[in-house]
Amino acid sequence: MDQLIFFINKVLISGTVLGSIYALGAIGVTLIFGILRFAHFAHGDMMTLGAFVAFLLALAFYHYGITFPIPTGFVVLPIAMAITAAVALGIDRTIYAPLRRRGAKPVTLLIASIGATLMMQGLIRLFFGTGQYSFFDYGENKSIIRLDMSWLGGSRPITFTEPQLIMIVVTAILIVALNYFLTRTRLGKAMRAMADNADLAQVSGINTQLVVRVTWIIAGALACAAGTMLSLDVSLKPDLAFNIVLPIFAAAIVGGLGQAYGAIAGGFLLGFAETLAVFNWATLLRPLQGVLPNWIVIPPDLSLVPTEYKLTVAFIILIMTLLWRPTGIFKGAST
Amino acid sequence: MSAVSRAGLLYLGLVVFIVAVGFWQGTANISLLLLQASAFALVALGLNIQFGYGGLFNFGIMGFLMIGGFAVTFISYPLNLKFWDSDGPLLLLRALIAFAAGFALVWGARHADRIGVKGGWKIALTVLCWFVAYVVYRSQIDPAAEYIEKTAGFVGGLGLHPVLGWVFGGVLAAGVAWIVGRVSLGLRTDYLAIATIGISEIIRALIKNMDWLTRGTLTVSPIPWPVPGPQDYQASGSDNITSFIYARLGYLAATLVVVAAVMFLVQRAYHGPWGRMMRAIRDNHIAANSMGKNVTRRQLEIFILGSVLMGVGGAILVSILQIFDPGSYQPINQTFLIWVMVIVGGAGNNWGALLGAIVIYLVWVLSAPLSQALFYFISDWSTRVGWGAIPEIDSRAPQMRVFVLGVVIVLALRYAPKGLIPEVVRRDR
Amino acid sequence: MPLIEVKTVVGGYGGAPILNGVDIAIEQSDIGVIVGPNGAGKSTALKAIFGLLKVTSGSVVFDGREITNSLPDKLVPMGLSFVPQEKNVFVSMTVEENLEMGAFVRRDDFSDTLEEVYGMFPVLKEKRRQPAGELSGGQRQMVAMGRALMSRPRLLMLDEPSAGLSPRYVLEIFEKIVSVNKAGVGILMVEQNARQALAFATRGFVLAQGQNRFTGSGAELLADPDVAKSFLGG
Numbered sequence: 001m002d003q004l005i006f007f008i009n010k011v012l013i014s015g016t017v018l019g020s021i022y023a024l025g026a027i028g029v030t031l032i033f034g035i036l037r038f039a040h041f042a043h044g045d046m047m048t049l050g051a052f053v054a055f056l057l058a059l060a061f062y063h064y065g066i067t068f069p070i071p072t073g074f075v076v077l078p079i080a081m082a083i084t085a086a087v088a089l090g091i092d093r094t095i096y097a098p099l100r101r102r103g104a105k106p107v108t109l110l111i112a113s114i115g116a117t118l119m120m121q122g123l124i125r126l127f128f129g130t131g132q133y134s135f136f137d138y139g140e141n142k143s144i145i146r147l148d149m150s151w152l153g154g155s156r157p158i159t160f161t162e163p164q165l166i167m168i169v170v171t172a173i174l175i176v177a178l179n180y181f182l183t184r185t186r187l188g189k190a191m192r193a194m195a196d197n198a199d200l201a202q203v204s205g206i207n208t209q210l211v212v213r214v215t216w217i218i219a220g221a222l223a224c225a226a227g228t229m230l231s232l233d234v235s236l237k238p239d240l241a242f243n244i245v246l247p248i249f250a251a252a253i254v255g256g257l258g259q260a261y262g263a264i265a266g267g268f269l270l271g272f273a274e275t276l277a278v279f280n281w282a283t284l285l286r287p288l289q290g291v292l293p294n295w296i297v298i299p300p301d302l303s304l305v306p307t308e309y310k311l312t313v314a315f316i317i318l319i320m321t322l323l324w325r326p327t328g329i330f331k332g333a334s335t
Numbered sequence: 336m337s338a339v340s341r342a343g344l345l346y347l348g349l350v351v352f353i354v355a356v357g358f359w360q361g362t363a364n365i366s367l368l369l370l371q372a373s374a375f376a377l378v379a380l381g382l383n384i385q386f387g388y389g390g391l392f393n394f395g396i397m398g399f400l401m402i403g404g405f406a407v408t409f410i411s412y413p414l415n416l417k418f419w420d421s422d423g424p425l426l427l428l429r430a431l432i433a434f435a436a437g438f439a440l441v442w443g444a445r446h447a448d449r450i451g452v453k454g455g456w457k458i459a460l461t462v463l464c465w466f467v468a469y470v471v472y473r474s475q476i477d478p479a480a481e482y483i484e485k486t487a488g489f490v491g492g493l494g495l496h497p498v499l500g501w502v503f504g505g506v507l508a509a510g511v512a513w514i515v516g517r518v519s520l521g522l523r524t525d526y527l528a529i530a531t532i533g534i535s536e537i538i539r540a541l542i543k544n545m546d547w548l549t550r551g552t553l554t555v556s557p558i559p560w561p562v563p564g565p566q567d568y569q570a571s572g573s574d575n576i577t578s579f580i581y582a583r584l585g586y587l588a589a590t591l592v593v594v595a596a597v598m599f600l601v602q603r604a605y606h607g608p609w610g611r612m613m614r615a616i617r618d619n620h621i622a623a624n625s626m627g628k629n630v631t632r633r634q635l636e637i638f639i640l641g642s643v644l645m646g647v648g649g650a651i652l653v654s655i656l657q658i659f660d661p662g663s664y665q666p667i668n669q670t671f672l673i674w675v676m677v678i679v680g681g682a683g684n685n686w687g688a689l690l691g692a693i694v695i696y697l698v699w700v701l702s703a704p705l706s707q708a709l710f711y712f713i714s715d716w717s718t719r720v721g722w723g724a725i726p727e728i729d730s731r732a733p734q735m736r737v738f739v740l741g742v743v744i745v746l747a748l749r750y751a752p753k754g755l756i757p758e759v760v761r762r763d764r
Numbered sequence: 765m766p767l768i769e770v771k772t773v774v775g776g777y778g779g780a781p782i783l784n785g786v787d788i789a790i791e792q793s794d795i796g797v798i799v800g801p802n803g804a805g806k807s808t809a810l811k812a813i814f815g816l817l818k819v820t821s822g823s824v825v826f827d828g829r830e831i832t833n834s835l836p837d838k839l840v841p842m843g844l845s846f847v848p849q850e851k852n853v854f855v856s857m858t859v860e861e862n863l864e865m866g867a868f869v870r871r872d873d874f875s876d877t878l879e880e881v882y883g884m885f886p887v888l889k890e891k892r893r894q895p896a897g898e899l900s901g902g903q904r905q906m907v908a909m910g911r912a913l914m915s916r917p918r919l920l921m922l923d924e925p926s927a928g929l930s931p932r933y934v935l936e937i938f939e940k941i942v943s944v945n946k947a948g949v950g951i952l953m954v955e956q957n958a959r960q961a962l963a964f965a966t967r968g969f970v971l972a973q974g975q976n977r978f979t980g981s982g983a984e985l986l987a988d989p990d991v992a993k994s995f996l997g998g
Contacts (some may be wrong), residue, residue: 039525095745107392107524108748111678114671115744121667122738129727130734186868189857193865196854203814203848205840205869205915242666246536249529308544315533322522322530 001154003284011275013160017233019271020171024226025244026251026263027178028219034195034258035215036096038109042116043223044245046088048238049120050224051231053087054080055133062138071142073135073232074166080228081221088220089213091116117241125238133236163232174225175264178218182260187214195258243311247274250318256328265329270314277305277313342686342756349690356697363576366583367655372696373590374651379676379692380597380685381644386674387683387758388610389637390617392528395515397669398535399508399642401542401661403649405549406507407500408492408659411559415491423487426479433475437468483547489555490548497561501593501650508646509639511538516638521631535670543661556658562586590651594689597644601685613637614683667737672699675740679747681754690755695743699736706735765828767792767950768813768844768919773822775812781820782808784974790967792918792950795941797965797982799958800995805974806954807849807923813952814846814921815839826919841869845917849924849954852908855897859888862896862907866914874914881910884940902933909940913949920944922953926960938964958996962986970995 025047032040057076061067068075095116096109136142145165146157181188187210194201194211202208231240251270255262282302289298305313321328357365378396385391418424444464447457483490519530542549549555562585568578604610616630653659672695680691710732714725725731747754770788774781782805790796798806811817813824815835824832831839836846845866854862863881867874882889885906891899896907905925912920925941926934934957942964945951955961962968965982970991978991985991 033525039529098749104748104752108752110392110525110528111674112745112748114674115741115748118667118671118737118741118744120741122734122736122741125734126731126738129731186864189861189864190868192857193854193861196856197851200848200852200854201865203816203836203846204865204911205837206865207837207868246529246533250533253526253529306544309540312537312540315537318533319518319530322526323518326522326526 001152002156003287005149005154005156005158006283009159011279015272015275016168017164018274019268020167021226021230022247022251022271023264023267024171024222025248026267027260028222029248029252030257030260030263031215032219035212038106041113042120044241045117045120046220046223047227047244048124048241050080050084051227051236052124053083054228055236058135070166071135071140071163073228077225077228081224084224085217085220088216092216128238130238135232167229247314250314253318254321254328256330259330262328262330270317273317274310274313278303278307278310338759345690345755349693363579366580366587368697368700370583370587370655372693373594374648375696376594376689376692377597378645378648378673379688380601381641382673382677383685383688384601385637385641386677388613389634391634391638392524393531394528394670395531395535396645396673397664397666398538399645400649400669401538401664402508402511403504403646404653404659405542406504407497407650407653408555408558410493410495410500410503411497412492412555413494415487418487418490421486423483426482430475430479433472437472440464440468480547489546489550497559497654501647504646504650505643508642512639512642516635520634520638539664549661552662554658554660558654558657558659561654562589598685675744679754681756683758684756687754687756702736702739703733707732766790767827769825770813771823773812773819775817775819777817782974783812787976788969790950790952794966795945795951795964796967797961798954798969798971800971804971806971810921810923810954840915843918845912845915845920847908847912847922849927853896853904856895858893859896859907860892862911863914866911869915877914877916881913885910902929905937917949919950924954924956926957
């Protein structure tokens, strides 16, 4: 029983948390790709930017001594998402839209998005230096929830933090809301239509400019949510972005570029794959030591991949996907 | 104005710029900057071959620079006798045998259809063999790594001449490029970009964490200088600064020879039938394919050739710095900087890439002191107005150059998408 | 006053012009059919009306309003609709969602139009929850036409509606086009099955090398020996 609890604590919870963040980020990447047909590399920095926006808002609340029953980071999240969405729109206006009007190829936009990445990263570091920040350095506590498992014969509790719990709830709400938007609303359907066949969408009289704007709003807002929640779970760093943008792209590609649901699946798949890969299986097997013959000794460390290679797991899955099924599990764009 | 005279004017401007920087920074400093710029020029030429000639999106330049850096460290760093006297080589040999056995196992599984194992069974067998091979290799390499790190630190080098290390950097980069190319060429452009980023991150993780081989974040230094170093000149009576200038200019002469030779070769290749075919493939993939050109094979050639230059450039850079620090490699400094060089200079034009490399490198380096000065200026002003000084200027100001780099990319794409010296499109049929 | 009037339009995709002075005019009661050899600029003429390529000289007037080089999101609300030849359905969306996209420009309740379209193509009602990508070629063409009708156009333009269809479906699609016209929608279409289409056309336009060669009613063109010899395969 304790082994199961250990497994839940180490894999199920952290996998879900990581998967939520990857999924929210990957949705943005995949939507932008579906509508504008380019890989938006600046997405990681949009997440970092969103996280810093939320952080500044939270600081304002701390400053005036306003407290809430849940971490302030979550309370300010809607405002931060709105601000980040506005920034995303602004970036599109100033950087990408002029190139699109000129009829630039998607690869040019891809390179431009690297320019945007560097600009955002430079600005963030300019203002926040290179240090680490935490939402919980200002009087709030990261409360830990322990579910007693003694009634099932476990000696240890299932443990997770309050932010982790809220984060999973928020992700679920956002995904349900997105699903509603894409399948039930006029604009959401228009967005799917444009991702499916941009020329026909234009011919049908769909206002493609409007769809592009909505895409940036959603992508920016979700990026902010993902970035903020990541920094609520661990810490806030200006170079949060680069470590996260690659697994997010991996998730989007594994799920099939352009497929919102694929991005969600890909996000959770990668989140769990990373956690499982560094999980130390020895702890699960140790109780078997009594049954096994003496010459088999379970080594203390039986993880598939050493922890320092955790990030490479995402790339290896990405590369395997590209080799075997380049369109992703949900059949994304291939041309 | 003809294309040639435009390029000539730009290069003239560059010379004036360099001389001006020289007066500002001093001869010793400008010679070091030029030396590093010449190594970056080599890397930029490599990217120009890949992107400018072939339209290939290699966003994994950092990985190839690290490979080059490792290669020259391994070749030119002195022998580590502690390692050679220990059981380390033996353990490594066993790990190598385990690797070979694993490789054979996987290879066998991939050809299992010859003995009648097909379909899903073959896939299952292959996956199982990969797993077994991985476990067997790990079971040998992990204790070997631990032993070497404990007894000898790391395997050390071979103590050979650095130029051999440069060559080895090129060879190693070619090998890796072959594998990377086999895996990811043929993918659509943005997938290729992401796949190469992923691979370079894997390379970085490996080099950073294989302490037994590379010493990881503990860094290796001093790596020998390929030409007479400052100490040699000091021994023969030069003063400090003069010795640095002599040593750096001597090295610069060596790299300029390499750059000139490479430039000559790639220019010839570009104007020859090979270059023409490459451009045909870049501009019209499908047509070239239907004309019976083996597109993926040609792209592999381009990819390897460009990567070799990146490997050599990376090796030369490490020889200059005399330290191999895997922790110092960042995609911004080592991948995107090169992209800016090629895009600003002019993708598809070697002279453009060369110009872009030198200009952007100088701008990149010099914008740090410039932005620092700017910050102090603003800080002074804000103090006088009563808003207080800007805190931590020294750590923040260098970040300005990241921002500047981003602005340069965006402006270049918008106002000069073909670069300073655009590709000369000739209608030769 | 004609519903649509194309006056000596010159245009193309940026290079050499493909249309070198095309004239087309039809009334709302007309079925106009454009025929001609490959590369004559038939489809291009439709796209020029619909703002999908640059018109460099000449003008397009719809219902008395100048619409030269206007974009579809302006034209659809005015009452123009276009069915492209290829890729004319949203393959990942259901049949009903496809039809809804045709009504994107409408902010009123369009459920009655939806029922009308289902009434015209009963098979679509049956399959309304299926992704359009799973339908057969003929059914896709119905989805495409249905989508274009959802905005309640006054002029429906179709680019080779019979391309790639089996003879049975060709007939069915043509019948639907005629009944749409009877319901008061002007039709302008490009057709490869020239004889068949001219048989029910009230106006026919023979284009060659981006210019009008013959213009007349469908019956006149079919009866003209020159047209028959040069463009209808004898």
